[in-house]
Amino acid sequence: MAVSGATIIAGLLVLLVAHQFLSNWQFNRKYKLPPVVPGWPLLGNALSMPFPAGMWGVEMAKKYGEMYTCYFGGKPYVFLNSSRVVNVLMEKRAAIYSSRPERPMTQGIMSGGARMLLMPHTNRWRNQRKIMHSILNGRSAETIFVPYQELEVKQLLYDLLKDPENFHVCNQRFSNSVITRVVFGRRSGLHDKQLKDILDLVEILGQYLFHPLKNLPDVFPWLHSLPKPLQWWRRGAEEYFNKARDLYKAEFDAFEKKLKSGTARPCFAAELVAGAEKKEFILDETEKLFVFSTLLEAGSDTSRNAITQSIAAMATNPGWVKKARRLLDEVCGENAERLPSLADRKRLPYMNAVVKEVLRWRPFIQTGVPHMLEKDDEYEGYRFPAGTQFAWNAYAIALNENDYKDPVAFNPDRFMDADLNSPLKGHWSFGTGRRVCVGYNVGANNIWLAVACLLYCFDVTEDPDHPIDTFNTVWDVHKDAPFKARIKPRSQAHVDLILNASKEALASDY
Template identity: 60%
Template sequence: MLSVGYSVLAILFSLILNHVVSTWRFNRKYKLPNVVPGWPIIGNTLDVPYPAGMWGKEMAKKYGEIRLVYLNSSRVVTDLLEKRAAIYSSRPFRPMLSDIMSAGARMVFMGYTDKWRNQRKIMHSILNGRQAEAKFVPFQNLEAKQLVYDVFVDPENYQKASQRFSNSVILSVIFGRRARKDDELLQFILGYTGVLGDFQFNPLKSPADVFTWLDKLPRPLQWWRPFGEKFCKTHVAMFQKEWDLLIDKMDKGIAKPCFAIDVLNGAAKKEFEIDNIEKIYTWTSLVEAGSDTSRIAILQTIAGAACYPEWTKKARGFLDEVCGANAERLPSLADRPKLPYITAVMKETLRWRPFLQSGVPHTLTKDDEYEGYRFPAGTEFSWNAYSIALDENEYANPLVFNPDRFMNGNLDKWAQGHWSFGAGRRICVGLNVGANNIWIAAACLLYCFNFEEDPDYPIDQLNTVWEDPTKPPFKVKITPRSEAHIALIKSEGAIALAADY
């Protein structure tokens, strides 16, 4: 018994000594920024709340401009994620989230690989080609008509109108069909995106994504795998239904031009190589990205209009000049060149409260040095979105919603001045579609309605849970501007309600 006890002590001593020596060697070779104190082994994994916006801002204030994981100023985001994008564009290894739950094909979780580059090239060629805007803009203009009608009919549940608009636009762009009432696919998406977010941000959900060595266990010992495999199988089956429906429409000659058809035709003509699972995940990656981001941004535009009414008067003045002070017609995306202030509104929405309160991590692919720090390959970097947006060194009066800050020479560079579309080579490939969504929604809502904060229920501008799609994130009084605007809303709404494809 004594010899066994000594053996155990010897093993423990060896493990401790190995950890001490490894740490000493690591610290000699690398120099990291200020690290927030955390727990042994797991560090700060359990400390980050969700949503993490205001927590990240406080950490930035306490620990400085740059630290492990979070980059707390646009300067360092630009220097590392933009200027050194060649080595700062991969993703953390997440065996459960990426490989098991997503079949290794969900683009947002992929590393900086040939498969990722191939998918991105396909998306870029279709979404940003010469014909892309002409193909997708009619969908957006139509859904904006129903957006204002839905808000008019049920102003207290304005979040439902935002959700239907965003989802129907992205389904039209990807699959060439509008969102139906009680849409099965959309209900499915609302359910599983929350699960994906939970697995991405809650380490207790997926031990294999925290302790990645668990992925090397024999499959029968991977107790988390059955859930992930079932999740993936259900996901693929649901989107296969959408594929089958589209094929049927194509056979009948009634399919609308859309992204999925372009992918199918391009693959058939050998313009690019993509297998069937990748096709499904290429479509679903865009559906996931396009639905939630636009929905949240519209809610934030409404909050900004209610909290800071001064800029809305200015915006309405410009809208009235173009569309008529007596509600002659709704704005359309063809009006963008004549309404630069609405473009500034769109950019300020994305700056004011980023819909991703902290960016999705980028992973360094080889050792690097920056301003005296030495980072090992595998270090994860993310921009601290709320901290940057609320930093007085970056923006004058950052708490205030003020579109005028973007009325400058970079106005038409939609991704400049904020980080909502991402950074470097991971910037959102569908940013033109997303920006147009926010632009047309803002233009039509501001043209048709007044927004007032409820004095009994002031809007919490900093800690609102924008992400919850089941209820309004804040109380707001929404009223039509005039009887003429009511008539316009009804007539345009009738056109939208009659459209079915």
């Protein structure tokens, strides 16, 4: 007797359901995960998780507690919603919580397998991190980099004085110019094409990293096994890789010409070349270019967002501004006598607290890039299988009343404690565990200097016709200002100070 096609299909579906049931039963006998957010078959929570996910994550944390589980492509993804659990799992157990999941799209094609941010916890990753750490945090790093930062902040003040409505562009130029000086020894102009290209690349990468439906090949890595003609995503990913590689190669080629002519300034690239010649560093061409990309993308993005957020904090929470300004006036003079400098850090400990509160208050990376567990682990009754992904839920932590008293308010005094001088303590904006941003000292100094000078020279207020929604602002947009604010110099004396101080920056070549 012939068997109909419908019968065969029905039988296959029964087998599939039975297989799934058996697999779930076996998994649940061995493992126990935190509460699971309901999702769809196969896609899991990909349809319900918005981009950006900050306030959605806050609501999920309120509903499901200190940890909850989402599924993407059948794989568990645990969100950590308090500093307590982040500290235990991703800090104290960093030896097994520091790898990365397979990402054939964002790491394999878009990054040529060479982007340190997305590398598994391997010797190749350790080699890149060692190179960056030795150059960015070596004994001479501050001597080399601080003069660059103090020149660029004078240009920032001038730009804000002349075009306050486009404060976001001024912040972008400052952040990018500092990092291009640090990496390649060159400055960036206000409308630098390289800056636009970098920010475009960062925006695209961010969407692919944090928006599951945008990036099905990373959610379902088996799609990468399809014949190349059927990989509909490949062409766009390869175009991204080629654009990124060409961008950083052009920068390095221009630097090499200066190096050969003897006109290159001290910088990261010079140290890298010297180390490679001595066989201290071993990198292939693609790795070298993506080391530069890691620094330029992170350096341009982190500082500009934090400075922009500080402007929102000044406008919406004016109480702390009065205290900070009084302390700045005590050191730099009430009558605009001189600009704050990084040499003032010991005399202005409150500014250290301001920087940490900026980084805590409204995290611009609303969920951390996930770490992957390398072997089975157990914690407080939960049993996690190797391969589970973990991410700190940045907004949920920032607004967690068990972590911070009155967390909605911008209050630097919360950081006036024994950890005041540790830029990494009290927030997670620079990452966690062995994945902490290797350039955090440069980033923290950028924010300190820019915010101190902004506070000292300008009054910042809300535009009453356009109130700032600090909970739902997409901080990292770069084509337009993420909000409106009124930025005016404190006095004519401060205008004169900015004009005099900026002469050096305006006369400096690019």
